[in-house]
Amino acid sequence: MYTAVPEDQPRERALLVGVGRRADKSATLDEHLDELAQLADTAGAEEAGRLIQRRDRPDGATYIGKGKAEQLMAQAAELGCSLVIFDDDLGATQQKNLQRLAGDNIKVIDRSGLILDIFGRRARSREAKTQVELARLQYLLPRLTRQWTHLERQMGGIGTRGGMGEAQIEVDRRMIRRHIAHLQKELERIAAERRTQRSQRKSAYRVVLVGYTNAGKSTLMNALTGAGQLVEDRLFATLDSTTRKLDLPGSGSIILSDTVGFIRKLPHHLVASFRATLAEVTEADLLLNVLDASSPQVVEHDLTTRQVLRELGADKVPIITILNKIDALAESRAVNRLKEKFPGAILISARQRLRLEQVEQAILEAQAARFSHVELRVPSRKSGLLGQIYDSLDVHSRSYEEDVTVLSVSGPDEAIRAIQHRLAQDPAPGP
Ligand SMILES: Nc1nc2c(ncn2[C@@H]2O[C@H](COP(=O)(O)OP(=O)(O)OP(=O)(O)O)[C@@H](O)[C@H]2O)c(=O)[nH]1
Numbered sequence: 001m002y003t004a005v006p007e008d009q010p011r012e013r014a015l016l017v018g019v020g021r022r023a024d025k026s027a028t029l030d031e032h033l034d035e036l037a038q039l040a041d042t043a044g045a046e047e048a049g050r051l052i053q054r055r056d057r058p059d060g061a062t063y064i065g066k067g068k069a070e071q072l073m074a075q076a077a078e079l080g081c082s083l084v085i086f087d088d089d090l091g092a093t094q095q096k097n098l099q100r101l102a103g104d105n106i107k108v109i110d111r112s113g114l115i116l117d118i119f120g121r122r123a124r125s126r127e128a129k130t131q132v133e134l135a136r137l138q139y140l141l142p143r144l145t146r147q148w149t150h151l152e153r154q155m156g157g158i159g160t161r162g163g164m165g166e167a168q169i170e171v172d173r174r175m176i177r178r179h180i181a182h183l184q185k186e187l188e189r190i191a192a193e194r195r196t197q198r199s200q201r202k203s204a205y206r207v208v209l210v211g212y213t214n215a216g217k218s219t220l221m222n223a224l225t226g227a228g229q230l231v232e233d234r235l236f237a238t239l240d241s242t243t244r245k246l247d248l249p250g251s252g253s254i255i256l257s258d259t260v261g262f263i264r265k266l267p268h269h270l271v272a273s274f275r276a277t278l279a280e281v282t283e284a285d286l287l288l289n290v291l292d293a294s295s296p297q298v299v300e301h302d303l304t305t306r307q308v309l310r311e312l313g314a315d316k317v318p319i320i321t322i323l324n325k326i327d328a329l330a331e332s333r334a335v336n337r338l339k340e341k342f343p344g345a346i347l348i349s350a351r352q353r354l355r356l357e358q359v360e361q362a363i364l365e366a367q368a369a370r371f372s373h374v375e376l377r378v379p380s381r382k383s384g385l386l387g388q389i390y391d392s393l394d395v396h397s398r399s400y401e402e403d404v405t406v407l408s409v410s411g412p413d414e415a416i417r418a419i420q421h422r423l424a425q426d427p428a429p430g431p
């Protein structure tokens with residue numbers, strides 16, 4: 001597989017392949033390949049050309065049909081490409097057949113393989129690395145064949161080499177399965193660790209930024225909290241979740257998290273193995289769905305995000321749509337169209353810090369709907385409840401009146417009700 005090339009060396013050249021149904025709009029197919037080109041660029045390869053084919057059903061053996069595939073490989077050779085990248089996912093057999101047609105000098109990869117490669121390069125924390133490695137091995141397993149060696153080479157440590165026999169492949173498969181089981185256990189441990197961390201800050205109102213990759217989530221995170229998150233005009237700049245306190249006047253404590261971006265056709269192995277990181281999303285009190293308003297694909301991006309949220313089981317969490325990058329919209333007509341398509345959305349520019357106060361206001365309103373600020377009076381004979389109060393609520397001040405502790409607290413309504421219920425139990429002895 002292509003390795004990261006230093007800037008002064010020629011980048012690998014890639015031929016991009018997109019397949020659309022006959023009814024699909026040409027502009028849409030082109031925009032999909034624009035995104036694939038961005039993915040390729042993030043992985044260190046430049047687009048040398050593209051091939052778009054119309055067919056309603058993929059060919060079982062070669063995805064695009066044998067004649068077309070031969071033409072494709074000839075074109076790739078002519079353009080000096082060392083990579084052919086399919087925007088769709090290839091089955092193991094299709095991939096094998098296409099690789100055979102491509103010969104030794106051209107590698108055939110698919111969208112999932114490319115995304116997994118990018119995640120592999122960008123993963124920094126132990127958690128992200130474990131998650132990516134697991135997804136990559138699950139992707140590799142059915143594809144481990146003699147003909148298909150590019151990922152195998154990349155898997156150098158595992159000892160797979162071109163030209164090995166079936167027996168060797170079987171040994172490798174067993175090793176990979178063992179390694180997968182090991183990684184799954186490791187991830188369970190990480191998930192448990194994270195659950196503990198989260199339960200320790202359960203009194204806070206949890207807001208999580210979600211959305212399509214490159215929409216501006218980290219930029220907004222920085223603008224709201226001064227977090228110093230990496231911002232890049234590249235896909236998947238953020239892989240690890242980051243959490244910061246969000247200080248808004250008059251609110252109880254609010255924490256804001258930035259997460260990995262979504263993309264259409266996100267490999268399902270990746271979604272599955274990023275569950276530990278993304279548990280934050282499922283357990284959020286509020287989601288901010290950040291969209292790039294300047295993208296022609298903004299509606300599709302929104303659909304993708306909602307679909308991934310469904311897959312994660314987070315579709316019941318209240319969500320506010322934020323249309324970002326409005327500074328990049330040239331005409332007011334575009335703004336009006338967006339307002340029609342996304343009623344109730346907030347239009348902002350995170351980079352130019354435009355209308356951020358509307359986002360803050362919306363967060364406060366959503367919080368107010370679920371959170372309360374009350375005074376609790378705890379008689380000394382109930383002081384056993386103080387621990388629970390400190391664990392589940394934010395305590396802002398504490399004072400004493402004879403044998404009563406007076407606490408000013410805020411927190412989720414359910415938690416407050418639970419405490420009030422216990423305070424009311426066992427009625428105080430009459431006068
Ligand atoms: N014009 C414009 N560009 C913006 C705005 N907000 C962010 N960007 C740019 O969009 C690109 C992506 O921003 P990020 O904040 O890294 O996006 P992200 O959603 O965190 O992306 P991933 O972490 O890759 O999923 C960067 O080049 C930003 O400078 C905005 O309001 N206007």
Ligand SMILES: [Mg+2]
Pocket residue numbers: 217218219230237238258259
């Ligand atoms: Mg980011």
